[in-house]
Amino acid sequence: MTAFVIRRLLVSLVVLVGISMLLFVLLQLMPGDPAEMMVDPMSFSGDRAAAVALQRHRLGLDSPLPVQYARWTGQLLHGNFGYSYTSGRPVAEVMLERLGPTIWLMGTALVIALLVGIPLGILAAMHRNSAVDYTATVASLLAISLPSFFVALLGIYVFGLKLRWVPTAGMNSVGGGSFADFLHHLILPAAILGFALAGPYVRYARAGMLEVLGQDFLTTARSKGLTRRRVIGRHALHNALIPLVTVVAIQLPVLFAGAVVVERVFAWPGMGRLALDAVLARDYPILLGFVMAVAVLVLLCNLVADVAYAVIDPRIRL
Amino acid sequence: MAVLDTASATGVLPAGAGALSPGRLAARRFLRHRLAVAGLVMLALFTAAAIIAPVVIGIDPNQVTPTAVRRPPGAEHLLGTDSAGRDVLARLFIGGRISLLVGLSAALVSTSIGLALGAVAGYFGRWVDGFISRIADVVLAFPSLIVIIVVAAFVGPSLPTLILSIGLFSWPTPFRIVRGLTMSLRGQDSLVAVGGLGAGPTRILRKHVVPVVVAPLTVVATLGVAQAILLEATVSFLGLGVPPPTASWGNMLNEAQSLTILESMPWLWLPPGIAIALTVLAVNFVGDGLRDAADPRQAR
Numbered sequence: 001m002t003a004f005v006i007r008r009l010l011v012s013l014v015v016l017v018g019i020s021m022l023l024f025v026l027l028q029l030m031p032g033d034p035a036e037m038m039v040d041p042m043s044f045s046g047d048r049a050a051a052v053a054l055q056r057h058r059l060g061l062d063s064p065l066p067v068q069y070a071r072w073t074g075q076l077l078h079g080n081f082g083y084s085y086t087s088g089r090p091v092a093e094v095m096l097e098r099l100g101p102t103i104w105l106m107g108t109a110l111v112i113a114l115l116v117g118i119p120l121g122i123l124a125a126m127h128r129n130s131a132v133d134y135t136a137t138v139a140s141l142l143a144i145s146l147p148s149f150f151v152a153l154l155g156i157y158v159f160g161l162k163l164r165w166v167p168t169a170g171m172n173s174v175g176g177g178s179f180a181d182f183l184h185h186l187i188l189p190a191a192i193l194g195f196a197l198a199g200p201y202v203r204y205a206r207a208g209m210l211e212v213l214g215q216d217f218l219t220t221a222r223s224k225g226l227t228r229r230r231v232i233g234r235h236a237l238h239n240a241l242i243p244l245v246t247v248v249a250i251q252l253p254v255l256f257a258g259a260v261v262v263e264r265v266f267a268w269p270g271m272g273r274l275a276l277d278a279v280l281a282r283d284y285p286i287l288l289g290f291v292m293a294v295a296v297l298v299l300l301c302n303l304v305a306d307v308a309y310a311v312i313d314p315r316i317r318l
Numbered sequence: 319m320a321v322l323d324t325a326s327a328t329g330v331l332p333a334g335a336g337a338l339s340p341g342r343l344a345a346r347r348f349l350r351h352r353l354a355v356a357g358l359v360m361l362a363l364f365t366a367a368a369i370i371a372p373v374v375i376g377i378d379p380n381q382v383t384p385t386a387v388r389r390p391p392g393a394e395h396l397l398g399t400d401s402a403g404r405d406v407l408a409r410l411f412i413g414g415r416i417s418l419l420v421g422l423s424a425a426l427v428s429t430s431i432g433l434a435l436g437a438v439a440g441y442f443g444r445w446v447d448g449f450i451s452r453i454a455d456v457v458l459a460f461p462s463l464i465v466i467i468v469v470a471a472f473v474g475p476s477l478p479t480l481i482l483s484i485g486l487f488s489w490p491t492p493f494r495i496v497r498g499l500t501m502s503l504r505g506q507d508s509l510v511a512v513g514g515l516g517a518g519p520t521r522i523l524r525k526h527v528v529p530v531v532v533a534p535l536t537v538v539a540t541l542g543v544a545q546a547i548l549l550e551a552t553v554s555f556l557g558l559g560v561p562p563p564t565a566s567w568g569n570m571l572n573e574a575q576s577l578t579i580l581e582s583m584p585w586l587w588l589p590p591g592i593a594i595a596l597t598v599l600a601v602n603f604v605g606d607g608l609r610d611a612a613d614p615r616q617a618r
Contacts, residue, residue, distance in 0.1 A: 015456050023468070141606075145598040147548055149555045150591035153574055161581045168577060250458075257463035261552060265575065275464065276556065279471040287468065298459045 005307060012299040019295050020076075023288055024069050059085070072288070081292075082285035086278075091289040095271065101171055102270035105190055106259050110248075112194030113201055118244065120198075121205025125213060125240075126232065136202055143199025148258050152192050152265040159188055169267040189266040193258045197251060204247045208240040215239075242313045249305030252298055344533075347611040354607020357600035364597055368414035379408040380563045391585050398585040401573060409565035410589050416566040417547050417597060420481055424546035427485025429539040432492025433531065437523045439493070440500025447497070454490040462487040463552060470558040480559050484546050492538045496531050503527055533612040540605035544598045551594045567594045 056062050060071060075082060081091035117140075124136035160168035166188045167173065173181050212218065213236060221231045260272035267273070271290060278286035348354055372379065382402045391398040397406040435454075439447040462484070469483045503509055503526070512522055553559035554568025562569060567590040574580050574587030 011452070015452070019456070019460075141599065141602055142595075145544065145548075145602050146595050147551050147555070147568075147591070147598070149552060150571065150594060153571070153580060153587060153591065156577075157580055157584075161577070253459065253461035256461040257552075260461075260463060260467075261556070264556060276467070279467055279558065282471075291464065291468065294461060294464060295459075298461075302459060 004310075005303070008303050008306065012303065015299065016292070016295055020073065020288075020292060021069065023291055024072065025065070076292075081289040084278075084286050085283045086281050086286075091285045094274065094286065095289055095293060098269060098271045098274045101268060102259060102263070102272065104186060105193065105263070105268060105270055106255055108186060108190035109193035109197060109258075110255065112191060113197035114248075116194070117198035117201025118205045118241070121202040121207075122209050122237070122240065124202065125206045125209035128210070133206075136206065140199040140202035143195050143197075143202075146196075148192065148196045149261050149265055151195060152189070152262055155188050155192050156265070171269055189262045189268055193255070193262045196258050197255060200247065200251055200254070201244070204244060205240065208243050209236065212236050212240045242309065245305050245308050245312065249302050252301050256294055256298070344611040348607045351607035351610055353603045354610075357603030357607070360596065360600040361604065364414060364593075364600070365418060368411055368418055371411040372408060372415075375408060375411070377405045377408040379404060379412040379565050381405070388579075388583055388586070390583075397589055398583075400570070400586055401579075404565075406570075406585060406589060409570060410567075410593060413565040413567040413570055413590060414593065414597075416477070416560055416564065417550060417568075417594070420477070420484070420550040420560075420566075421543040421547035421601070423481045424484035424488065424550070425539050425542035427482065428488035428542055428546075429492045429535060431485065431489040432494075432538075433496050433528070433535060435489065436493040436496025437500050437527055437531070440497040441504060441519060441523060441527070443501070443504075450493075451497070454493050457487055458490040460487075463549060466549065466553055467556065467558050470553060475553075475558050475561045477560060477564075480550060480553065484549050488542055488545060488549075491542065492535055495534050495538050499531050499534065500527050503530060537605055537609045537612055540601060540608055544601040544605065547594065547598055547601065567591075 053062075060068060063071070072082060079092060081095070083090055084094055087094065120136045120139070124133040127133055156168050159165045167185050171182060171185050173185075218231060218235060221235045222228075226235075256272075259270065260276060262268065263270045263272040264276055271293070275287060275290040277283070278290065382404060383399065384402075387399060388401055389399045397410065400406055400409070435450050439450040465487050466480075466483045470479060473479050500523075509522060509526055512526060517525070550559055550566065551568035551571075554566045555571050557569070557572055560566035560569055570590040571587050579586055
């Protein structure tokens with residue numbers, strides 16, 4: 001087990017270095033010059049080219065690429081992700097500020113998706129080919145097929161503009177900062193993100209449960225006189241839920257991508273919106289920091305899922 | 319087809335089915351799937367509409383009319399006009415072309431890459447497999463939307479960029495299917511015999527692996543089309559996909575981010591949104607039907 005974790009960590013490290021190098025090179029090739037953008041064309045009356053060159057030197061953009069990369073990774077290991085081109089503030093500081101809102105959004109969405117998706121999938125499997133099954137299947141297919149931005153727009157239209165139950169954007173009301181106000185802002189975006197996520201959960205939970213229900217040990221459990229409740233609750237559920245640990249980890253990228261879209265539509269001040277703004281402003285350090293953060297999180301969660309899988313299911317040997 | 323052959327050989331098929339070929343049986347299973355047939359009909363209609371309708375209605379989708387901006391649906395413009403006075407219906411049809419084009423091409427790219435790499439990894443195994451599989455893991459672990467946005471930002475948004483980047487970041491799913499199947503085939507006596515008769519890797523892969531893989535790969539490719547259409551719409555919605563003035567369902571919705579439009583001009587954002595939803599739904603229905611048709615053991 002320990003050897004497995006260490007090996008996986010090492011592989012993850014190599015992968016991270018690979019990703020960082022690739023992205024660093026890619027991002028250097030981006031059109032648009034940040035030094036150029038930082039010199040205000042209006043206020044500068046003197047030698048503009050010299051001013052741009054000075055700015056470029058200040059940002060370290062005049063060094064060769066390997067030097068820039070080495071400098072960047074060196075800083076990275078010291079917890080310094082560089083400085084945002086647009087605001088001049090440390091990347092780590094800007095990202096930390098955005099991390100909280102994103103975790104709230106993604107966490108709530110994940111909880112909603114699990115609480116809705118898994119029971120629905122299990123119910124569908126237990127009442128196969130019934131109205132419940134049919135509804136669950138169609139609902140999950142809808143959740144997978146509807147683009148999250150369209151669902152978000154529909155949600156704003158119905159619950160925000162027509163019914164006026166929830167605010168249409170932002171994280172807090174102007175002037176108001178209570179926790180209840182925050183939750184009021186959170187519920188719609190989280191529900192929409194959770195809806196997109198729940199689709200696959202329903203399908204996997206249903207498929208997992210169906211597979212377990214058909215197995216011999218359940219027939220044994222039934223034939224030795226256990227109640228249906230006990231057979232389902234203890235023997236079937238336990239085994240059906242194991243693969244879902246991996247499913248949650250596999251679906252993580254979906255959660256991140258969904259968060260980018262939902263944060264954009266709801267003007268939610270999270271990491272996704274930060275990244276989109278960084279793309280538009282060609283703010284390389286922020287973009288690199290964001291992509292690295294996502295990579296670390298995804299790799300870490302996959303590792304945790306693998307280990308959790310082995311802990312829950314003793315048949316798996318790492 | 320060979321998957322179905324083995325299925326009939328092992329006696330999984332119902333008795334009395336002997337008179338029908340495996341292909342006919344698969345078609346029959348597909349047609350029994352009502353939603354899949356409905357999806358296929360819908361897709362056929364959409365494709366026909368995307369190809370023929372722009373010609374029939376005869377309105378230039380990029381024709382800007384400053385005097386007829388944001389007009390509600392009426393006799394002259396059946397679905398109204400957008401903020402530049404362009405006809406929404408005409409743009410909807412052209413947008414359908416773009417969506418279907420991107421969806422099909424991107425799925426073709428990812429399926430081809432997945433097939434080639436999967437066959438190679440599954441056939442040669444060892445470090446070749448380890449290397450390619452690791453890359454697949456990384457690509458799969460990474461949110462493709464974010465990578466596509468970054469790529470779009472650095473090469474500049476364009477149709478080929480979009481197709482290629484969606485294709486390049488969606489190959490791990492077909493790859494895994496092909497790799498798994500190739501690996502299990504590789505161990506079978508018949509392939510060892512073919513190798514012993516002097517067939518090289520290229521011939522074995524082309525003649526004995528690819529035909530087996532085609533059925534499950536078609537299913538994955540179909541679901542890949544749905545995925546690609548969704549990705550294109552999302553990236554275009556964020557303003558980093560199909561560049562204006564070309565219409566795409568995604569970038570038509572981009573405008574709807576203003577609350578005024580959202581609240582009082584539903585003709586601007588409901589039609590493209592519904593079009594995306596219906597198309598992706600239809601493709602997914604077809605994919606599900608194909609899955610059941612390709613795998614007789616998982617009959618519903």
